Amino acid sequence: MTDDSMQSGPFGALLPVVRGLIVGVIGFLLGGGATVGAATLLGRSAWPAEAAISIGYLFGLTGWLLGVGVWDAWARGWFGLPLRREEVHGWPRYFRFTTDHKVIGVQYLVTFVALFLLAGLFAMLMRVELAAPGRTIMTAARYTHVMSMHGIIMIAVAVAAIIGGLGNYAVPLLIGADDMAFPRLNALSYWLVPPVAVLLVSTFFAGGFDTGWTAYPPLSEVNATGQVLFNLAVITFGLSSILGGVNFLVTIGRLRAPGMTWGRLPVFVWSVFAASLISLTATQFLAAGLVMILLDRIAGMAFFSALRGGAPLLYQHVFWFYSHPAVYIMILPGFGIALEVLTHFSRKPLYAYRWVVGGFLGIVALSFVVWAHHLYTSGMAEYLHGPFMATTELISIPTGLIFLAALGTLWMGKLWLRTPMLFALGFLFNFLIGGVTGIFNADVPTDLHLQDTYFVVGHFHYTIMGGMIFALFAGIYYWFPKITGRLYDEGLGRLHFWWMFITYNTTFIPMFWLGMFGMNRRIADYPPALGPVNLFISVSAFLLGASFLVFVFNMVHSWRRGPQAAANPWRARTLEWQVPSPPPEGNFPSPPQVTGHPYDYGVPGAVHAVVAVAGAAGPGAPVEG
Amino acid sequence: MRRHLAAALLWAALTAAGLWAARVDLLPLAAAREAAIIDEAFRLLLRLSVPVFAFVLAVLIYSLVRFRVRGEPREEGPPLFGRGIVPWVWLGVTSALAVYVIFNPGLRGLAELRANPTADLVVQVEGSRWQWKISYPQYDMTVREVVLPVGRRVRFDVTATDVLHSFWIPAFRVKIDAVPGMTTRVFVTPTVAGSYEDSYHLRLQCAELCGLGHNLMASPVRVVDAGGFEAWVARGKSR
Ligand code: HEM
Ligand SMILES: [Cu+2]
Ligand SMILES: [Cu+2]
Numbered sequence: 001m002t003d004d005s006m007q008s009g010p011f012g013a014l015l016p017v018v019r020g021l022i023v024g025v026i027g028f029l030l031g032g033g034a035t036v037g038a039a040t041l042l043g044r045s046a047w048p049a050e051a052a053i054s055i056g057y058l059f060g061l062t063g064w065l066l067g068v069g070v071w072d073a074w075a076r077g078w079f080g081l082p083l084r085r086e087e088v089h090g091w092p093r094y095f096r097f098t099t100d101h102k103v104i105g106v107q108y109l110v111t112f113v114a115l116f117l118l119a120g121l122f123a124m125l126m127r128v129e130l131a132a133p134g135r136t137i138m139t140a141a142r143y144t145h146v147m148s149m150h151g152i153i154m155i156a157v158a159v160a161a162i163i164g165g166l167g168n169y170a171v172p173l174l175i176g177a178d179d180m181a182f183p184r185l186n187a188l189s190y191w192l193v194p195p196v197a198v199l200l201v202s203t204f205f206a207g208g209f210d211t212g213w214t215a216y217p218p219l220s221e222v223n224a225t226g227q228v229l230f231n232l233a234v235i236t237f238g239l240s241s242i243l244g245g246v247n248f249l250v251t252i253g254r255l256r257a258p259g260m261t262w263g264r265l266p267v268f269v270w271s272v273f274a275a276s277l278i279s280l281t282a283t284q285f286l287a288a289g290l291v292m293i294l295l296d297r298i299a300g301m302a303f304f305s306a307l308r309g310g311a312p313l314l315y316q317h318v319f320w321f322y323s324h325p326a327v328y329i330m331i332l333p334g335f336g337i338a339l340e341v342l343t344h345f346s347r348k349p350l351y352a353y354r355w356v357v358g359g360f361l362g363i364v365a366l367s368f369v370v371w372a373h374h375l376y377t378s379g380m381a382e383y384l385h386g387p388f389m390a391t392t393e394l395i396s397i398p399t400g401l402i403f404l405a406a407l408g409t410l411w412m413g414k415l416w417l418r419t420p421m422l423f424a425l426g427f428l429f430n431f432l433i434g435g436v437t438g439i440f441n442a443d444v445p446t447d448l449h450l451q452d453t454y455f456v457v458g459h460f461h462y463t464i465m466g467g468m469i470f471a472l473f474a475g476i477y478y479w480f481p482k483i484t485g486r487l488y489d490e491g492l493g494r495l496h497f498w499w500m501f502i503t504y505n506t507t508f509i510p511m512f513w514l515g516m517f518g519m520n521r522r523i524a525d526y527p528p529a530l531g532p533v534n535l536f537i538s539v540s541a542f543l544l545g546a547s548f549l550v551f552v553f554n555m556v557h558s559w560r561r562g563p564q565a566a567a568n569p570w571r572a573r574t575l576e577w578q579v580p581s582p583p584p585e586g587n588f589p590s591p592p593q594v595t596g597h598p599y600d601y602g603v604p605g606a607v608h609a610v611v612a613v614a615g616a617a618g619p620g621a622p623v624e625g
Numbered sequence: 626m627r628r629h630l631a632a633a634l635l636w637a638a639l640t641a642a643g644l645w646a647a648r649v650d651l652l653p654l655a656a657a658r659e660a661a662i663i664d665e666a667f668r669l670l671l672r673l674s675v676p677v678f679a680f681v682l683a684v685l686i687y688s689l690v691r692f693r694v695r696g697e698p699r700e701e702g703p704p705l706f707g708r709g710i711v712p713w714v715w716l717g718v719t720s721a722l723a724v725y726v727i728f729n730p731g732l733r734g735l736a737e738l739r740a741n742p743t744a745d746l747v748v749q750v751e752g753s754r755w756q757w758k759i760s761y762p763q764y765d766m767t768v769r770e771v772v773l774p775v776g777r778r779v780r781f782d783v784t785a786t787d788v789l790h791s792f793w794i795p796a797f798r799v800k801i802d803a804v805p806g807m808t809t810r811v812f813v814t815p816t817v818a819g820s821y822e823d824s825y826h827l828r829l830q831c832a833e834l835c836g837l838g839h840n841l842m843a844s845p846v847r848v849v850d851a852g853g854f855e856a857w858v859a860r861g862k863s864r
Contacts, residue, residue, distance in 0.1 A: 140837055140838070140839070140840060140841075141837050144834070144836075144837075144839070210834070210836055210837070211834060212834055216789055216833075216834070217788075218787065218788045218789065218805060219788040219789065219834070219835060219836060222787070222788065223836065306804070306805035306806030306807070307805065307806070311806075312789060312804055312805060312806070312807075313804060313807070346692075346702060347698050347700070347701040347702050348701065348702035348703070348704065348705065349704050349705065349706055351705060351706070351707040352706075352707030352708075352711075352712045353706070353707070354708075355707065355712045355716075377791060377800045377801055377802055377832075378802045378804070379801060379802050379804050379807055379809035382739070385735060386731075386732055386735060389727060389731050389732070389735075390727045390731075393723045393724075393726050393727045393731065394723055394727075396719065396722075396723050397716070397719050397720050397723050400715065400716075400719035401712070401715070401716070401719075403681060404707070404711075404712060404715045405707070407681065407684045407685070407688075408705065408707050408711070410684070410685070410688040410692065411684065411688060411692070411705070412628075412692060412702055412703055412705065413688070413692050413702040414692065414694045414698035414700055414701065414702050415688065415689065415692045415693045415694060415698075416694060416697060416698050417689075417693060425685065425689075428681070428685065429682075429685065432678060432681050432682075433678075436674045436677065436678055439670055439674065439726060440667065440670055443666060443670060443726070443730060443731050443734070444731060444734070444735050445662060445663045445666040445730055445731070445734035445735060445738060446663060446666050446667050446670060446730075448663060448738075448798060448799055448800050449663050449667075449795070449798040449799070449800065451800055451832070452791060452793070452800070452832040452833060453832070513651055516651055516652055516653070516667075517651075517652075517653050517795075517826075518653055518795035518825065518826050518830075520793065520830055520831075520832045520840075522834045522839065523839060523840035524840055525840045525841075526840070527825040529825060600704065601701040601702060601704065602701040602702050602703055602704040603704045
């Protein structure tokens, strides 16, 4: 955090955000007011609160975006006006509509780590309530709302933290590009996120929402107005995710440096590419489903309301048609980071590279034909069970290839157990448990019992938290020296890993048993016989929560006072390590010339790329750390 | 070769230990024919996953012990690219496992569960926030608990009046959503007499989030012998 030039002081730095807020509020009042006015003119007697909120929000969102920077940096051009660009340096950049992919990457990363910690706090509240049978600190209604908030925020973290944060930061560097293909669209994807957070927090003032992150109707059509805010938030977030997807696909497709063929693409880039294919093509289904719920609520339609001739089951199909592929949006980049880190820290080529790429693409294809495994107990047509069970079990084949690559890379390597590597290994272990327990959920007979129990809660925390979040930490530690130009504290990093790894497993392993033993999910209270195990889980969870304090301390402290990092402290071969830490704006003074594979460790004379940068270390140059 | 042998021995040891540990019975009271089928599927999957789990674990542990370098590695590992036969073998084995699991326990268990779509007794279950209404159309009775004769095949016709609920009796291991505007069905043959007082797994629990009273939405389940059931019906009629 250098503050070399801050022309305008802390207030000036926040000016765009303040302006966005003001214009946003004005937009909201205009849109909402117009709706109320129109309803009055049409002689509607009922107060159209939810319609006014929804339409007001559309205007408010537009106003926010224009105010925060779209007008100055973009929209003025549509009217023939000159664009306004200001040179901002130091930390105020992070509060601007900035187009540098590295700034946007950090914006995403910091925002979503903060959201992760917030949602983690909600998890702690839940575990306090669940520590003992009976009511502990909150009503069932409050519990359900907190649980739903925890769920949806964590889902957002899982979808965006790696792609939006590390993807934005590292992908252009890894492929030798100077920025993303659509830098302003990239900024727009990020600035769509704050309204999502504002809406979700506002649900506390609108009666909450009690439908979990899944928003199943008919409940989501008859509950408090908080549901409307939830739907608007998730639709906005979906838009951000779609725009991000387009941007990555075009960037990876079009901006690769000369010689960076598809066969030489670093594996993390491949994983982001695969995940972006899904975000671009699946997210619309979720948005459509949520819009239909809004229309049922505010316009008297009946897509999902059985009492008025709609079909509640329809929503579940549409929802999971997005949300199953979405779990691969979360995990594919996790695979990418884990393999990337395993390779560099085993000092061996990535084993079976082509099979990994095939595995990624196989997962993408299969992910679209498995959604109904979430519907085994929903009452859908009987003959669908077999086919969806088959497709779901088949997805373990491409996933198995990821494990082949990981194990093959470790085998006979020179393992360097630094913090990123520890997290990558932790990822393998946890995701293995997540994957194996997934088989029990995929199998119709066992799932009839396990569906909607804590077994499922254990399973998805093992994949998302044990997998994706561990990979996120691997990536954060791995790229920390590049992003900040400083080294994190290795001792604290290892402490964080072991503390988190152990308490994570003691928290979530017992949940499998709870589920089998009759504890259904999304409940504030449970049969008293299950009390001791729940207490154990809660204590573990508090210890787990405390482990993140080590992480936060390490990051903040090292960013401010850590020792200077060399360009390539890991002696890694990929392109981002061949430029200074942190990389200059524009990344490479001239496009690098890629001549070989990124992972040719142990191959005499192999060169990945020729990079013309003064003062940067090439592979094999002396290193520190 | 020595390395492979050592890792294979570790795999064998871990598998043996895992299979031994997997004999511990983790499942709750099983009180229906369906529960037996489902538990068998569960145990089979557990046994199959032990060697898979152990394989990955063995390679991980072995690598961590044998290939770890203290401090920063100065050398690089041998360039193994995985372009030979190994990935093909891996693909073959994992595909075979996946396909096997689809058939057994998957499709086989499913077929057993759905085998006999006839019933001696029909029970109608209607969920509404936040309680279950249980009716016996054959006896023209509506009650607040589920009482079933042991050994008779029962069909539950499940529906809801307001939002989604889900019919789940842990001791029977079966679950089906209660959907407004639809009737869903599930068959159960209770095999063990018992009641909620003996085991909390004999309860009809709502398993689909339905709002405020969701966790409280449960009704007791009692399985009685044929005579007991007739007596219960007679008592209900006379009331
Ligand atoms: C600090 C560690 C965490 C603890 C102690 C924790 C605990 C819980 C608990 C008790 C539930 C309620 C389960 C239910 O009743 O269905 C839950 C739900 C959930 N959690 Fe976590 N969690 C943690 C971290 C995470 C992370 C890192 C993610 C994802 C990135 C995540 C994603 C979810 C989701 C998606 C739900 C489902 C919400 C719903 O049912 O709508 N959690 N968590
Ligand atoms: Cu799924
Ligand atoms: Cu319920």
